[in-house]
Amino acid sequence: MRAPARLASVPASPRLGRRRREGKVELWTEAVGSLPPVYGERWSEFGDRLYRAFDPYRSKLxxxxxxxxxxxxxxxxxxxxxxxxxxxxxxxxxxxxxxxxxxxxxxxxxxxxxxxxxxxxxxxxxxxxxxxxxxxxxxxxxxxxxxxxxxxxxxxxxxxxxxxxxxxxxxxxxxxxxxxxxxxxxxxxxxxxxxxxxxxxxxxxxxxxxxxxxxxxxxxxxxxxxxxxxxxxxxxSPPSSATTRPAVRFRGRPRR
Ligand SMILES: C[S@@+](CC[C@H](N)C(=O)[O-])C[C@H]1O[C@@H](n2cnc3c(N)ncnc32)[C@H](O)[C@@H]1O
Structure with a gap:
């Protein structure tokens, strides 16, 4: 696989990057995971960080x-x-x-x-x-x-x-x-x-x-x-379906 391209500029917030390019807004998130791409999205390096293009046609968010x-x-x-x-x-x-x-x-x-x-x-x-x-x-x-x-x-x-x-x-x-x-x-x-x-x-x-x-x-x-x-x-208020919420809401692993 080809090495990811380098981004010239990015981020506004810690893990979400936003930049305007040729009149369009590009969004990027800093990857927690590793390659290959999840759905064919572009990956780019910025400093020592790896960002993934966040595609508005593929994601409602x-x-x-x-x-x-x-x-x-x-x-x-x-x-x-x-x-x-x-x-x-x-x-x-x-x-x-x-x-x-x-x-x-x-x-x-x-x-x-x-x-x-x-x-x-x-x-x-x-x-x-x-x-x-x-x-x-x-x-x-x-x-x-x-x-x-x-x-x-x-x-x-x-x-x-x-x-x-x-x-x-x-x-x-x-x-x-x-x-x-x-x-x-x-x-x-x-x-x-x-x-x-x-x-x-x-x-x-x-x-x-x-x-x-x-x-x-x-x-x-x-x-x-x-x-x-x-x-x-x-x-x-009571839940809308027949399901009854238990008095103890979380019965699994203890809270971190
Ligand atoms: C529009 S797709 C989700 C796309 C995804 N959120 C994304 O942006 O990558 C809707 C998904 O909801 C799932 N789904 C529908 N009814 C569900 C239910 N009652 N419980 C859990 N998943 C459900 C479908 O199987 C489908 O994968």
């Missing part, structure tokens, strides 16, 4: 960042839960943002992408893959400790209920971050994308203090990324 996302982001040393990690395209960049001392619990239901995610985790030490259905958080409660943030990208008609359920199970408490990629086509064709967004914002406002919603066109048509901090009410 990158698309939101190109659109000047002002919401919370995964940050150095935090623990996040990712629902719908697929084969790790965005998840690997989230893990990069968390850095080597952070942890990403990456949940995926389908076997084929999960096999690639598992393979990726062998060279991305802070990414922990979990094969499970996000509709059943109780089944993974022993594997996922309380987390600082939740990122969801599962494109299901009941995705907001699933997000709420997992937020209640796994987020540390009020003020924790929640980012939801909303695919309006999965919510039905009877409403326009903007109407779906308005309805979704109304629905989540019961438990999420929304900071921002960003339209992801032209990178991801009719998608939005919503972000905010969970409200105290989330932890005081």
């Amino acid at each position: 990158a698309a939101a960042l190109v659109h000047d996302w002002e919401g919370r982001l995964p940050t150095l040393g935090e623990r996040w839960l990712y629902l719908g990690a697929a084969s790790g395209t965005t998840a690997s960049h989230v893990a990069d943002l968390l850095g080597p001392d952070g942890r990403l619990y990456a949940l995926e239901r389908s076997l084929r992408p999960f096999a690639r995610l598992l393979d990726l985790s062998g060279r991305w030490p802070n990414l922990l893959p979990i094969l499970a259905d996000a509709r059943d958080p109780a089944r993974v409660s022993g594997l996922v400790p309380p987390v600082d943030g939740l990122y969801m990208d599962i494109a299901q008609p009941d995705q907001l209920a699933i997000a709420r359920e997992n937020a209640a199970w796994f987020l540390r408490g009020a003020g924790s971050a929640c980012l939801i990629a909303l695919k309006t086509a999965s919510l039905g064709r009877e409403l326009a994308p903007a109407q779906h967004l308005a309805r979704a914002e109304q629905t989540v406002s019961a438990w999420l203090d929304l900071e921002t919603s960003v339209k992801l066109d032209p990178f991801h048509r009719a998608h939005y990324l919503l972000g905010g901090q969970v409200r105290p009410a989330l932890f005081g």
